[in-house]
Amino acid sequence: MNRIARPWPALWALVIGFFMILVDTTIVSIANPSIMADLHTDLTSVIWVTSAYLLGYAVPLLITGRLGDRFGPKRVYLAGLVVFTLASLWCGLSGEISMLIAARAVQGVGAALMTPQTMAVIARIFPPNQRGAAMGLWGSVAGVATLVGPILGGLLVDSLGWQWVFFVNVPVGVVAFVAAWRLVPDLETHAHRFDWLGVVLSAIGMFLVVFGIQEGETYDWGTIVGPITVWGLIVTGLVVLAGFVVWQAFNRAEPLLPLGLFRDRNFALSNVAISLVGLAMTAMPLPLAYYFQVARGLTPTQAALMFVPMAVVSGLLSPLVGRFSDRIDAKWVALAGLSLSALALAGYAALLHPDVAYWALLLPSAVLGLGISGVFAPLASTATRNLPPARAGAGSGVYTMTRQVGSVLGSAAIAALMSFTLAVQLPGVDAEAARPGAGAALPAEVAEGFSTAMGQSLWLAVAGFAVCAVVVACFAKARVTVAWGAPGPDAPAADARSTSAAEA
Structure with missing residues (x-):
């Protein structure tokens, strides 16, 4: 068995790097207006800074999960951490938009090497009756990192410049490397073809x-x-x-994509659900960042503070939800979280006007944090519960890939939707020429149309969470508790090649 005496220190070491790469999924959203101004580019080009990262992240995930099985998750994680950290330095040194986009793509490849290894290690060192708590920590990191990104980005952009949303990864990367090197165990490997x-x-x-x-x-x-x-x-x-x-x-x-894994109903469901969550989470912060900084004239730090209730509520509740989902059917936890998230974003969309009170905008932020706390851990625990150890790398790679595919599509779709709604609401007005964060809001005749366009764009994220809630409610199957190391009755049977590899 792969169970180790002290799995929690190993998990904490891994989530340092995991937190860093997920922060970089959204940290740029609050920095995008400043990047656009400083590098003299347009909205579509600056959104490629996020899309390139997500593409570089999503495409290799299927094979990086296998690499972890073949060479050991610890080795692949450390290699990815080195790539990610050096690419972060390159991002910060970039002086024009095409170089920044290229550096972000390489950074995404580093993230792709790292992410599947975190889930694979959880699946292989924790028994099933403790995976809910472990996934609670993992889910807390995933949820909080996604929400903390804009807050940290705002503080760094205002105090040190947008380059520091990337430079900050260098010391964190060094700490994460040392921690993983010392605390993460070397696990057995399995032969794979690529x-x-x-x-x-x-x-x-x-x-x-x-x-x-x-x-x-x-x-x-x-x-x-x-x-x-x-x-x-x-x-x-x-x-x-x-x-x-x-x-x-x-x-x-x-x-590369073991279709047999999808015979497990909950694994298939979790992959559909997490792709919709990835779409919604990527589509959410960008319209809000532009609304706060362009329509309302807030600085990046002030705009970031509007996201604080999300991060605080999600950070406090996510670990508790993970433990709670060990005791009840995770389906109902996820359904509640997804429904609350959709309602919170619908509230945001309705409130985005140039004269709405700031305190009113903090309310949907807090409700969204409450909703997000019930999303990541139940879905991840459901996805990996029935996977045998020999399929852990492949399964976690597929699961993470589907989330990132949703994020990529969300990034691309929100770019198109924002451009479309701006063209409809402000025909003939170059709204992209507005310079954010200068302490002055848009003129009244432009601000209302700009705010309405951002509110309409948010409905993409609302739809992502709402459809995901419907999928979970209609198709999720009650969880099956299994003995350590044994697949449940719904788990896909490993094919002859995987069985032979595991026995070897």
Whole structure:
């Protein structure tokens, strides 16, 4: 067995780096207006700073989970941490937008190497009756990091400049490396083949879809060059992704995406749900950041303080929810959290006007923190509960990949939606030319339309949480408690190759 005497120090060491890479998913949202102004770029280009990171993060995840199985999660985690930390330094030193986008893509690859290893280690060193508490910590880190990102970003942008949202990762990366090196155990490895064709197909398909969605407004949803159109790119990307799935079904060696894992109903459900959560969480902070800084004229720090109730409530409650989900069906915990999150964001969308009192905007922030605290841990615990140790790396890679795919699509979609709503609400007005954080709000004749556009954009996040709640309510199956190391009755049977690998 892979159970160790003191698993908690190992988990705490891993979540230092995990917290850092998740903070970087949203920390740029509050810095985007300042980056746009300082690097003299436009809204679509600056959102690529987030999308490039998420693409670099999402595409390799399926194979990085396998790398952890093959070479050991500790080694792969440390390698990813080095890549992430050095790329963070590159981001901070970037002097123009294309260099920053490239550095963020490399940073995403480092994050992709790290993330599956955290879930795989939990699945392999904690018995099932303690995984809820462990996933509670993991879920707390995931939820709080996503919400703390904008707050930390605001403080750093105001005090030191936007570059420091990346420079801060360097000392944290060093501490995380030392902690993981000393505290995380070396776990047994399993032989794997690597499906490089699957990697290429998934990368091309994802890039074409994301580029088409995010750049559609730039090209007026028409021709890009010659016969190539925006819709042609999106359709081609979807066809390539369909080809990727077909290849996984017919790959007789070892598929990158083990479709057999989805025979477990709760694993399949959790993957659908977490992709919608990723979409909603990525689509949420950007319209709010622009509303606070552009429409209301707040500085980055002042705008960041508006997110404090989310982070505080989520941070306090997430560990408690993880322990609670060990005692009751996690389905109902997740359903409550998702429903509250959707209601909170709907409240935000309704309140975004240039004259609404700031205290009123703190209320949906607190409710959103309450909702988020009940989302990550129950979904993660449900996803990994029935996975046998030999499939832990592959399963955690798939789960994390689906979340990041949702985040990538959310980043691309929110860019397109914000551009569209601004064009509808402010026809003929260059709202992107507004310089945020100068202490002056937009003129009254522009501020109302800008605020309405940001509120309308938030409905993408509302829809993500609401649809996810419906999926959980209708399709989730009561959890199955299993003995340590044994798959539950709904767990997918490992194929002959995986069984042989595990026995070896």
